[in-house]
Amino acid sequence: MKAALVYLLHSLIWGSFSLVTHLSQRDKLHAEVALFLLFLYFSYVVAHYLLQRRKPAAVSAIVSSIIFLMLKELLQRL
Numbered sequence: 001m002k003a004a005l006v007y008l009l010h011s012l013i014w015g016s017f018s019l020v021t022h023l024s025q026r027d028k029l030h031a032e033v034a035l036f037l038l039f040l041y042f043s044y045v046v047a048h049y050l051l052q053r054r055k056p057a058a059v060s061a062i063v064s065s066i067i068f069l070m071l072k073e074l075l076q077r078l
Contacts, residue, residue: 003060006047010064013043018072040065 017039021032040061047057 002050006050006057006060007064009046009050010043010060013039013046014064014068017068036065 017036020035021027024031027035043064044057044061047060048054051057051060
C-alpha cells in the first residue's frame with residue numbers, strides 16, 4: 001500500500017515538473033537539469049519519508065524519473 005502511495009505522489013511530482021518546465025520554456029538546459037535534480041531529490045525525500053528505508057526510496061525515485069523521461073520523450077515524438 002505504501003508503494004502505491006509513493007508512486008502516486010511521484011506521478012504528482014513529475015507532473016508538476018512537467019508543468020514548471022512548460023511554463024519556463026525559455027530556460028537554458030543547465031537550469032532545466034538543475035530543476036530536474038531538485039525534483040528528483042524531492043521525490044527521494046518523499047519516498048524515504050513514507051518507506052522509511054533508503055534503498056527502496058532511491059530505487060523508486062530513480063525508476064519513476066526514468067519512466068517520466070521515457071514517457072516525455074515518447075509523447076514529444078508523436
